[in-house]
Amino acid sequence: xxxxxxxxxxxxxxxxxxxxxxxxxxxxxxxxxxxxxxxxxxxxxxxxxxxxxxxxxxxxxxxxxxxxxxxxxxxxxxxxxxxxxxxxxxxxxxxxxxxxxxxxxxxxxxxxxxxxxxxxxxxxxxxxxxxxxxxxxxxxxxxxxxxxxxxxxxxxxxxxxxxxxxxxxxxxxxxxxxxxxxxxxxxxxxxxxxxxxxxxxxxxxxxxxx
Amino acid sequence: xxxxxxxxxxxxxxxxxxxxxxxxxxxxxxxxxxxxxxxxxxxxxxxxxxxxxxxxxxxxxxxxxxxxxxxxxxxxxxxxxxxxxxxxxxxxxxxxxxxxxxxxxxxxxxxxxxxxxxxxxxxxxxxxxxxxxxxxxxxxxxxxxxxxxxxxxxxxxxxxxxxxxxxxxxxxxxxxxxxxxxxxxxxxxxxxxxxxxxxxxxxxxxxxxx
DNA sequence: TAGATTGTTAATCGATTAACAATC
DNA sequence: TAGATTGTTAATCGATTAACAATC
Numbered sequence: 001x002x003x004x005x006x007x008x009x010x011x012x013x014x015x016x017x018x019x020x021x022x023x024x025x026x027x028x029x030x031x032x033x034x035x036x037x038x039x040x041x042x043x044x045x046x047x048x049x050x051x052x053x054x055x056x057x058x059x060x061x062x063x064x065x066x067x068x069x070x071x072x073x074x075x076x077x078x079x080x081x082x083x084x085x086x087x088x089x090x091x092x093x094x095x096x097x098x099x100x101x102x103x104x105x106x107x108x109x110x111x112x113x114x115x116x117x118x119x120x121x122x123x124x125x126x127x128x129x130x131x132x133x134x135x136x137x138x139x140x141x142x143x144x145x146x147x148x149x150x151x152x153x154x155x156x157x158x159x160x161x162x163x164x165x166x167x168x169x170x171x172x173x174x175x176x177x178x179x180x181x182x183x184x185x186x187x188x189x190x191x192x193x194x195x196x197x198x199x200x201x202x203x204x205x206x207x208x209x210x
Numbered sequence: 211x212x213x214x215x216x217x218x219x220x221x222x223x224x225x226x227x228x229x230x231x232x233x234x235x236x237x238x239x240x241x242x243x244x245x246x247x248x249x250x251x252x253x254x255x256x257x258x259x260x261x262x263x264x265x266x267x268x269x270x271x272x273x274x275x276x277x278x279x280x281x282x283x284x285x286x287x288x289x290x291x292x293x294x295x296x297x298x299x300x301x302x303x304x305x306x307x308x309x310x311x312x313x314x315x316x317x318x319x320x321x322x323x324x325x326x327x328x329x330x331x332x333x334x335x336x337x338x339x340x341x342x343x344x345x346x347x348x349x350x351x352x353x354x355x356x357x358x359x360x361x362x363x364x365x366x367x368x369x370x371x372x373x374x375x376x377x378x379x380x381x382x383x384x385x386x387x388x389x390x391x392x393x394x395x396x397x398x399x400x401x402x403x404x405x406x407x408x409x410x411x412x413x414x415x416x417x418x419x420x
Numbered sequence: 421t422a423g424a425t426t427g428t429t430a431a432t433c434g435a436t437t438a439a440c441a442a443t444c
Numbered sequence: 445t446a447g448a449t450t451g452t453t454a455a456t457c458g459a460t461t462a463a464c465a466a467t468c
Contacts, residue, residue, distance in 0.1 A: 009459075010414075011459080012459095013414050013417045013418075014410065014411075014414045016414070017410045017413040017414040017416075017417075018407075018410055020413065021392060021409075021410070021413075035424090035425065035426090036426070037425085043394070046460080046461070047425095048462070048463090049459095049460065049461075051425095051426065051427065051428085052427090052428085052459090052460080052461090054426095054427085055427060055428070059427070060426095061425075061426050061427080062426075062467090062468060063424080063425050063427080063466070063467045063468045064423075064424045064425050064467070064468040065425070065426085065468065066425070066426080067426090079417070080413065080414075080420075081417060081419065081420040082413065082416055086416055086419065095312070095313045095314055095315055096313050099309035099310060099312050099313040100309060100408075102305070102308075102309050102312075103305045103306050103309040105305055105306055105408065105409060106408070106409065106412060108409075109409040109412065109413065110413075111412055151419040152412075152416070152419045154412075175418055175419045175420075176415035176418045176419040177415075178411055178412055178415060182231060184252070184253070184254035192415060192419075194411045194414070194415055196406060196408070196411060197228075198310075198315065198406070199231075199315060199316065199318075200224065200227045200228055200231070201224075201388055201406060202298070202316060202319065202321055202362075202364075202388055203227040203230065203231075203290065203319065203320075204220075204223050204226070204227040204290075204404070205362055205386035205387075205388060205402060205404055206227075206290050206291045206292055206296055206362070206386070207218075207226070207227075207289070208223075208385055208386045208402040209291065209296065209361040209362045209385045209386040209402075210291040210385075219434080219435075221435080222435095245448090245449065245450090246449075247449085256436080256437070258436075258437055258439090259435095259436065259437075261449095261450065261451065261452085262435090262436080262437090262451090262452085264450095264451085265451060265452070269450085269451070270450095271449075271450050271451080272443090272449085272450075273443045273444045273448080273449055273450040273451080274443070274444040274447075274448045274449050274450075275444065275448080275449070275450085276449070276450080277450090
C-alpha cells in the first residue's frame with residue numbers, strides 16, 4: 001500500500017498539529033463551530049494559510065458556517081495517527097535526556113516513553129527509579145524497538161553518538177525521530193527527523209539581543 | 211543608531227549559529243582552513259546556501275583557498291554578540307522549567323541563567339537549591355530584569371500565563387525570548403521570539419510514524 | 421434571498437539552488 | 445599559469461498571501 005501522506009509539506013503537518021491542539025481547547029470549552037479566521041488566529045497563522053493547509057488533506061468546512069470543532073478535530077486526529085497510542089523510546093539519559101524524562105509533559109499529550117537507553121552502565125542502574133521509566137543498556141535498544149514495534153524515538157545523546165544511535169533506531173524499524181543532539185543525522189528518505197537544537201536556538205537569539 | 215541587523219533573514223541567523231558551532235569544533239581539531247563545501251556539509255546544508263548566508267554579513271573567504279577557521283569563527287562570534295556574556299532569566303520552574311535548569315546545557319554554551327521566577331510561592335522556596343539557581347517570585351521579575359539589564363528570557367510557564375509573562379519581560383527591556391509554552395506570543399516588532407513546542411514536534415512526527 | 425465563509429486559483433513573495441565570472 | 449573556490453547573479457522552487465467564485 002502506498003501512503004499518499006508523502007506529499008504533504010512538513011510545515012503543513014506541523015501546523016495541523018497546532019490546529020489540533022486549538023480544536024481540543026475549543027472542544028473543552030464546549031464550542032461547536034469555528035471559522036477559519038478564528039481558528040487561524042488562535043494558532044498564530046493567517047486564515048488563508050489554515051484553509052490551504054486543510055485543503056491538502058480534504059474538505060471539512062461548511063461555506064458560510066465554518067468548521068465543526070468535533071468533526072475537524074477528529075479528522076485531524078485520525079489522519080495524524082493521534083487516535084492510537086504511540087509508544088516512544090528515549091535514547092540518552094544524561095543531562096538533557098533525564099531532564100526530559102522527569103519533565104513528563106509528553107505523557108500528558110498522549111505519548112508514553114516506554115523505555116530509555118544509555119551507554120553508561122552506571123546510568124542504567126541508578127537512573128531507572130529517578131526518571132520513572134525503565135532504563136536499559138543501549139546494547140538492548142535494537143531488539144527492544146523491534147520486539148515492541150516502536151516507531152518513534154527521541155535522541156538525547158552527545159553529538160558524537162547521534163548518527164550511530166540513529167542507525168540503530170532506523171535499522172530496528174523506527175520511522176520518526178526527534179533529535180535533540182546537534183548531530184546532523186543521515187537517514188533514509190522514508191524516515192523523518194525533527195531536530196531541536198536548544199543551544200542553537202539560544203545562540204541565534206543572541207544576535208537580536210545585541 | 212540604526213541596527214542594520216534587521217534585514218538578515220531569521221533562518222540565516224539560525225544557520226550562522228550552526229556554522230559557528232562547526233567552526234568551534236574545527237578550531238579545537240587544529241584545522242586552519244575550510245572550504246564552503248566542507249563546512250556546509252558538516253552543518254547539514256548545501257554549499258551555495260552557506261556562501262549566500264555569509265554574503266549577508268560580509269566577505270570572509272579567499273577564492274581558491276576557502277575560509278580561515280579562526281577568522282570566520284571570530285567574525286561570526288562578533289556579529290552574533292557571542293563574545294560578550296549574555297545573562298538569561300528563566301520564567302516558570304514547573305516540570306519543564308526545572309528540567310531545563312537541571313539540564314544545565316546552556317551554561318556549557320556560554321549562557322548563564324542568572325535567576326529563575328515562578329508564580330507559586332511554594333516553588334520559590336523549595337526549588338532554589340534543587341535547580342542550582344536562585345528562584346524568585348514572579349512579582350519581582352520586572353524589577354530584576356530592568357536592574358540587571360537582562361536582554362534574553364526563557365518562558366516555560368503554562369500556556370495561560372505565556373502572554374502575561376511576555377508582556378512583563380518586554381516591558382522590562384528583554385529583546386529576545388525563547389518560548390517553550392504553546393502560547394502564541396504577541397510582541398512588538400523589535401522583539402524576537404523563538405518558539406519551541408516540544409509537544410507539537412512529537413505530535414507532528416506521529417503523522418509520519420503512522 | 422442576503423450574508424458569510426469556505427475551497428481554490430492566481431499572484432506574490434522569499435528562500436534555495438544552479439551557474440559562472442572573479443580571483444586567489 | 446592552472447586549479448580551486450569564492451562571491452554574486454540569475455533561475456528555480458516552494459510557500460505564503462490575496463482574491464474570488466462556489467455555496468451553505
